[in-house]
Amino acid sequence: MPHDETSRPVAIGLVKLLLASTAMLVLASCGEGKAAGNAAPPAAVSVANVLFKPIQQWDEFNGRVGAVDSVEIRSRVSGYVQRIAFTEGGEVRKGDLLFVIDPRPYRAALDSAVARLERAQASAALAQKQAQRSDVLLKANAISHEEAERSRAGYVQNHADVSAAEAAVAAARLDLQFSEVRAPFAGRASRAMLTVGNLAVADQTVLTTVVSQDPVYVDFDPDEQTYLRYLAQARQGTMDSLPVRVGLVNEQGFPHLGRLEFFDNRIDPATGTIHARAVLHSPDHRLTPGLYAHVQFAGLNSSEAFLIDDKAVLIDQDRKYVYVLAAGDKAERREVKLGPINHGLRVIEAGLTTKDYVIVDGLERVFYPGAPVKPTVVAMDTTAELAAASATPGATGVATAGAK
Template sequence: MPPPEVSIAEVVSREVQPWDEFTGRVSAVESVELRPRVSGYVERVAFKEGQEVAKGDLLFVIDQRRYRADLDRAQAQLAQARSESELARTQHARAQSLVEAKAISTEEFESRRAGRSQAEAAVRAAEAAVANARLDLQFTEVRAPISGRAGRALVTAGNLAQADATVLTTLVSLDPVHVHFEADEQTWQRYAAQAGEQRAVQDNAVRVGLGGEGGEDRFRHAGKVDFVDNQIDSGTGTIRVRAVVPNPDRLLTPGLFARVRMQGRDRHQALLIDDQAVLTDQDRKFVYVLGEGNAAERRDITLGRASGDLREVSAGLAPGDKVIVHGVQKVFFPGMPVSPTTIEMGGAPQVASAGSGPAGPAGGGQ
């Protein structure tokens, strides 16, 4: 039989930026349960459920008639207090001229001065009552405290809303969003050793991908770490980390499952191979490399992180080694001669004969 045809590729040696991958959840930066500040019957719902609203937009209107009456009464009491204050001021001025002429007693003068002070205090109290009544009237118009997306109206027109108790609707901000995930102890210690500080992952770049996003650009949303918890959870052996991610296209909805890649800081030179070249022998990983006389030689290897479409090899290979990538299922024993065709690492197979397609990592166990 002629030697089997295989595709070989030279081990790639290049500088890589490591990434660690985690599971996370998207959450809103700001989330509000909207409650009224005054009690009353809801007169109108002024927004469309599920729409985006801007800060200050009118959302609910509570019956204003009672609060308008309270404001009118407070304004009338203020006018009365100002009139009495003016009279007390006039009486005090007259008493001051009379006491200088010794036409009235000092006791009566002190009484009129005290009356003026009481009238001025009453004016200030009436002004505060007007301000409070005006504030209550403003609170009958419930406005959005943040910009974001409104939920459904939990209270409709005609229902009674209790101050500080009834939830009218919910608001969540949309841009940016937070992504919460948890890093294990070993990963945390590695980052701490690289940075030489406790806030080891602060400001690290992250890439976020959603469950429904695939392909080469599946981690398409870029952000950075902005918060790390102050302790490790002893129950799970993890520490909570939070990233902030811009969301201009509104694809990151609060509550979504997300995959997070966090960028490490230790750029290093690495050897990379195609995952399709890796075979499994019980608990060991190995590849076949092209040896002298086009013979297939077995090399036990230690795998590292994924780097794009390739996989790091931390031990077992050297620069310049040529690895059999496609057709490895036709290599039945070490030292078997093969007919090689050279391709780029990660490229398509060039083996012409049938059954020479790519083999999976477990396809050639010994």
Template sequence: MNRIRRVLGRSSSSTHRLGALCLLLALGGCNEKAEPVAAAAPVVEVTTVSVQAVREWDLFNGRISAIDAVDLRPRVSGYVDRVAFREGDEVEKGQTLFVIDPRPYREALASAQARLARARATVRLATEQDRRGQALVKQSALSREEGDIRSASLAQGVADVNAAVAEVATAQLNLDFTQVRAPFSGRVGRAMLTLGNLAQADQSILTSIVSQDPMYVYFDADEQSLLRYTELLGKGQRPGVSNTVRVGLANDVGTFPLTGTVDFLDNQVDPATGTIRVRAVLPNPERRLTAGLFARVRLEGGSETRAVLIDDRAVQTDQDRKYVYVIGPQNQALRKDVTLGRQLDGLRVISAGLAAGDRVVLNGAQKIFYPGMAVEPKEIAAPTQQASTAAPQTPVAK
């Protein structure tokens, strides 16, 4: 009986210990449940919106053109004896580009010089005969008719000398023309005729040359712009033809680094297109401009105004709507729809939706997952425009 009690006692003690262990494990599990940790607000770069002075510009499409351009043709016929340039190089005015076989023209010059010498010898003889004849006529030793004949022979000899002089000059010109020279400084194209080929005077194209500095840019202004410019000119709010233009090439995204001056306005509007041709002169010391390049031209369109400008990178797109994130009073990223205006050197005119003093998210908008999300703003300097200009969004087709 005592043995049974001892066994039951040990069993009861083990049961109590097992229950206590389960209780401790349960309590430990409850204590290990951690509180959720709040995620840190993302850091975004913001800039304060300011109002800046801008001048309105109109934007047009244009083409770069050389001031001087020529298809070089020979003035005399002959076989090409030498090509004296490297294709694609820049050449100077007067530089020899082609040499046409000069031998026939040297012989022609020598022949003309010989005829001139003969004519001069004839004149010397006729002069002496006329002098003697006039003396004999005065002594009645020679008839007046014979004296007149001698005078006429002298006059004819003088005319022959003049003709021979002209022939020599022509022969010398033809010989000089065998050296085909650059009529102006510029960039030369490829050689259309090479060594041994026959060049026909005034027909065969030898090569082409285009001048390099300065260059023209041609563009077409629409009627509305022309009328507005004329009205502003009448009010004294813009100069005459000599207006400043800013020009950007295809790789100048959003910028217009080149500056030129309008020097020509056509005398009539093209009724088929409703546009008028305008030309500006651009310096080209670095040879960025090449004839035929597409160009975007900004032409001053009005007086100076003040506008809200922000970096174009801050503008976000939601289907057909544009918006920006601004920082609210509790450092919340609030969405504001905006109306875009003209673009200027990477900055964007905001026609509606923002006011001076608003803090706009410039970098880090991809970290904002929903409007009202808490962020940590980091203030950076507001971008400024490079020039007080603004251009319209839609260019006029050339």
């Protein structure tokens, strides 16, 4: 049969199309094989079972350290500063000499008062003898009753003059003593407000300040709801027996243990808070008045809670989540509601159960939810818990209610 010349180009085109399709299929199959050969292995991670145990709940507040005793040192007498007898910023003991006001005018005033007292005593002695003589003469009818009464009145008057002179001596002696300004209690002194040669006005000029250092107060302001909860719990015990923990800004945890001193008698309507005060011993004088402090205040009741290692918690904008081990050894993202820290472990208020295993190590190898993982079961890390327990002797738990 004769060939159609017009059909030859069509056949050639079909052959080329078939060859091209075959080549594309071969390349695609090779690519799939290469991709399958380069698939990443499951990420090696450590997982730990969620803990569930009783804890002592603590609430955290911001506070300030304050001195139990604080005084502005003022001179009780006027005069020029003659001597500064303390080290500025140093510690002083009760009764230590701080300032000396020029004592010479007050020593002269004391000498003058003593001289007046001696004169009054001499006059009183003479008046007493005259009164005794008058009594003898009156019995012998040698003088009139009027003269005898005048002698007795003179004796009484001179005796009163002696009492007044004795009071003047005591006042002058006090003024001389007040020329030496001494510390009213043990503590730390501030700087000297006046230098030598300046005039100090009695009861007006502040010479320095002294604050006590042990014990100290820590003042904080619980909110109204927290206060009402404490008030309800206090029916089961004494309010001032509740423990308080304090930590400074450069300290880990809350190493200083104290007790509640008092709650104020009214809620501040402007802030919805009530003033509270704790008292702590500070034998090393580290708790300087005025320092900012983190305060933990414990309720009376303990409760059970879910706990995980805090390093397992991840943050996506305002959302907190963890990766848990899902069926098929895959990393499942689970959003959680965070509670306080308790002995270094994070309290989980919602999102987990005791059946869940949380990824606590190897999170940097989990790139997306549902990623395959190779889990190794470990115990929930309690290193931080043990460290926190040893940092506060006698304490039962640590929590930060504001660490959400």
